[in-house]
Amino acid sequence: MINRFEQAVVNSGTAIVKVMLHIGRDEQKQRLAERLARPDKYWKYNPGDIDERARWDDYMTAYDVALGKCSTQAAPWHVVPANRKWYARWAVQQLLLDALTDINPIWPPADFDVDVERARLAAT
Numbered sequence: 001m002i003n004r005f006e007q008a009v010v011n012s013g014t015a016i017v018k019v020m021l022h023i024g025r026d027e028q029k030q031r032l033a034e035r036l037a038r039p040d041k042y043w044k045y046n047p048g049d050i051d052e053r054a055r056w057d058d059y060m061t062a063y064d065v066a067l068g069k070c071s072t073q074a075a076p077w078h079v080v081p082a083n084r085k086w087y088a089r090w091a092v093q094q095l096l097l098d099a100l101t102d103i104n105p106i107w108p109p110a111d112f113d114v115d116v117e118r119a120r121l122a123a124t
Helices: 002-011 025-037 039-044 048-053 056-070 085-103 114-122
Strands: 018-022 077-081
Touching: 002 056, 018 056, 018 085, 025 039, 025 048, 056 077, 077 085
Parallel strands: 018 077
Antiparallel strands: none
C-alpha cells in the first residue's frame, strides 16, 4: 500500500527522499549516558529508552524487514550511518542536493508587470 502511494506521489512530480539515521548500539549507550550526566539534556531522556534498548536485535530485524519491503526504485531508503553527527548531516545534505538537482526547481514567473510595480513602489 505504501509503495503504491509513494509511486503515485513520484508520478505526480514530487521527489521523495527517505532517510534512516542509524546509530550503533555503543553510540546509543554513550548518548543515553550523556543525557543522564548533563542536567541540560535530561529533557531528551526517557526511562523507557533502557527498556527498548533491551530489544535492540528485534528492532534491527524489524528495520531490515521494513526497509526491504518499502525501498523501491521510485522511493528508495537511504540508511545513513549517524554515529558522527557531522557525517550524517553532510550525507543527508548530499541526498537533498541530488534530489533538488534532479528536479531542477525554478522560481515561478511574476504574474504581474514588474516594471509597473517598481514604479509604484518608487512613488511611495
